[in-house]
């Protein structure tokens with residue numbers, strides 16, 4: 001029985017999020033997802049996600065292949081979360097390649113390639129561009 005753990009903000013849930021979670025689930029028998037809190041995102045990026053943490057958590061928790069979710073309050077606590085949830089494998093997107101190698105002493109660490117052509121940032125930019133186009137047409 002292998003437990004996989006992964007982390008992310010998963011704001012404006014999109015196909016890249018779905019794909020990485022699907023692939024992460026296949027690495028074990030149980031998938032646990034740490035959802036970055038609004039506070040953690042604000043401290044990292046200087047702005048809040050569009051969707052509040054409870055909504056982001058509920059969307060992820062509704063996926064059939066996600067067994068458990070929790071809030072990730074701090075980036076530095078990854079090791080504690082891995083131990084607390086008895087995770088055997090940490091899966092992260094390739095944007096984090098090499099950044100979590102320190103956890104190789106407590107679990108297997110796997111970096112998966114990102115889905116190309118989409119990110120939350122790109123979705124936000126696209127909506128802004130569409131709005132600009134829409135209003136320029138009026």
Ligand code: CTP
Nearest residue numbers: 008009010016020092093114115118119120121
């Ligand atoms: N992810 C992915 N493919 C994408 C976008 C995200 O595999 N096209 C993965 C990330 O590598 C990460 C997880 O999804 O493991 C959560 O990523 P997150 O940072 O929440 O999403 P992004 O779309 O990358 O958000 P942002 O644009 O704000 O960085």
